[in-house]
Amino acid sequence: MAMRDEGDFEALFAHEFPRVARVVHHVVGDRARAEEITQDAFVELLRHWRTVVAYDRPDLWLRRVAIRKAQRERRRGWRGRELEALAAPPEVVGPPPTPAPEVLEAVRRLAPGQRAVVVLFYLEDRPMTEIAEILGIRESTGWSQLHTARKHLAQALRSEVSDA
Template sequence: MRRDGSDVDFDAFFLHEFPRVARTVHHIVGDRARAEELTQDAFIELLRHWRTVAEYDRPDLWLRRVAIRKAQRERHRGWRRRELEVLTAPTETVDGPPTPAPEVLAAVRRLAPGQRTVVVLFYFEDRPMSEIAEILGIKESTGWSQLHTARRHLADTLEEEVSDVIR
């Protein structure tokens, strides 16, 4: 039972959040099957802590933090070994909003893990920076700094200009 009196059902939560979290993780790791595995791992961890997390105002943020950390670790471990495979593999989509152009996804996948995660959450998921900071456990100013640096790198990679205004 949550503080607001509503009962959160794990099965319903899973059905609602799995595709969304898997899509985010997919954008970070670049591989749909691996993204689904990492998302399942995050849900297994959530199930272990369900009684506590279900009481949170936003259990979805706890889940995303766990899934994103798993994705970042995965991405960091195989960064050099898989970079060529990820960049040349055909783009797969997970059900949801339209996937950005392949050249944009390839450029995003070249970013450092922290920058890539902030870009995915800010632009692909349309999350506010305050929520991104909470999910990642960073200060908002750090998130804005990572986003600014990522935008510069993306502009260089895509050979486009970046305006100073975000969004």
């Protein structure tokens, strides 16, 4: 679909906002903050629309901006309320099953880069080539971060099971 005008931006917004907000929610752990960050990413997209509209996949540019904003937010040490952190992500048409709360909590404790790779790989079911493009990293770096994240998740979830 070739996007060229304001109507195309509106169509992209309607289609991608819930999906991007869901990914950002998993990165920051707070639905309201995820929606704010997603809105900020769309503002950036609007500022750069003339350039980005010519890209093959403007949605990937948008995700990259949103995830980077979310990662910066996490690095600043911002923490949401516990109830929001445990709330389900915003629903989209045909949402995949939401992982168990203890899994989501373990994902939230990962380093920002690892968390973004895990969310995009498992919760958005994206191929590593796209993940690397979205995050602006090499594909091998993405695989490495995923491998390290899996180790940390296994340790975290194993300790939760043995503590119970």
